[in-house]
Amino acid sequence: MRILHHYPLCPFSRKIRLVMAEKALEVELRTVRYWEENDEFLRLNPGGFVPVLEEDNKAVVVGDYAILEYLDEAYPQHKGLTGRTLQERAEIRRLVHWFDGKFYHEVSQKVYGERVEKRLLKNGFPSTDIIREGLQNIQMHLDYIAWIVEQKSWLAGRNLTVADLTAAAHLSTLDYFGDVPWDKYPATKDWYMKLKSRPTFRSLLEDIVAGHRRADHYPELDF
């Protein structure tokens, strides 16, 4: 079976897990301790980061950007996920970029990066100032999501797309630690609850990572 080399808490891996689940593509998940020396993994991806997809035919697709576009081209089922017209596709990619780029740098890198990655990479101690900055920044993003989903059902319009899955993937990593102030953003919470209730989300909710305390509400559908 095809293999996704991933790390359970990595938001970029989570995005791909969600997309593959929505496309009903079976996959074996293999956790990579990417912060350790690992020659076998470096042969697959000299960059040393996850996710990496290994197909049955041994084709290797490296990185969430290449995998996302590959899945769209290789498995055109559920085409609506990435949009049908050039304009829809541009809007969906704008939002994917928003969460993978802007949200990641302003929030995830500061909160998750300090809390988890710094420890894994043995790269110094977490800075509470940086974490606080990330938790401050998340508010604008939760507000932005609320503003959009109050007008439309989903981020890019009337249908669920990879924009929603990308945003949810990033938020789910933070939510594992209880770092998302849902109650202040009810519209965003409703949107996230719709995503969390999908069967395709289940695998994420079952993640338990040793050494990282999971917030009690994390797996609950009613949170």
Added chain:
Amino acid sequence: MRILHHYPLCPFSRKIRLVMAEKALEVELRTVRYWEENDEFLRLNPGGFVPVLEEDNKAVVVGDYAILEYLDEAYPQHKGLTGRTLQERAEIRRLVHWFDGKFYHEVSQKVYGERVEKRLLKNGFPSTDIIREGLQNIQMHLDYIAWIVEQKSWLAGRNLTVADLTAAAHLSTLDYFGDVPWDKYPATKDWYMKLKSRPTFRSLLEDIVAGHRRADHYPELDF
């Protein structure tokens, strides 16, 4: 005519300029002072970053990721630039991600980010420690390019692709300031010289940005 909202020294804008030039798409370049309050630009891109493409039909495409994929889908001429098979396309996107992600964080963000962006954003003083770390990190990347182009003509194989244009875009921003130690990496220098000699590179070499001292060798084809 279509408009590219950009900033001359932004590596992501430079990538799109190179791709559009290779596809022979005419475009008017409009410089955005993205670090200033600018309601007109925020209406085009609420994220406030460049590049943004505005088409003649008023379609707006935001961010280098969406624009790159949009150009591939909307203007299929010179299709080789993004690869023909799924495997070629995955390899090209792996490399684009390498330079936009890994290289940007390990090098550009530290060198260009400290030297230029911090000043524009009035976000504190440049840290010489961080700049030094970036200049240290660039060596592995120059070595990686050398290792590839010694085996193949271009980064993704026998043809020029957006992987080369992305790598060159990032390097050209650093080269503006004289931050690339070309002489230690002759194979990388040869590869860059081939790119720099292309007519499509000319617009980048003509960039002069007030307030930022340009290295003397920057516009020279024989450097």
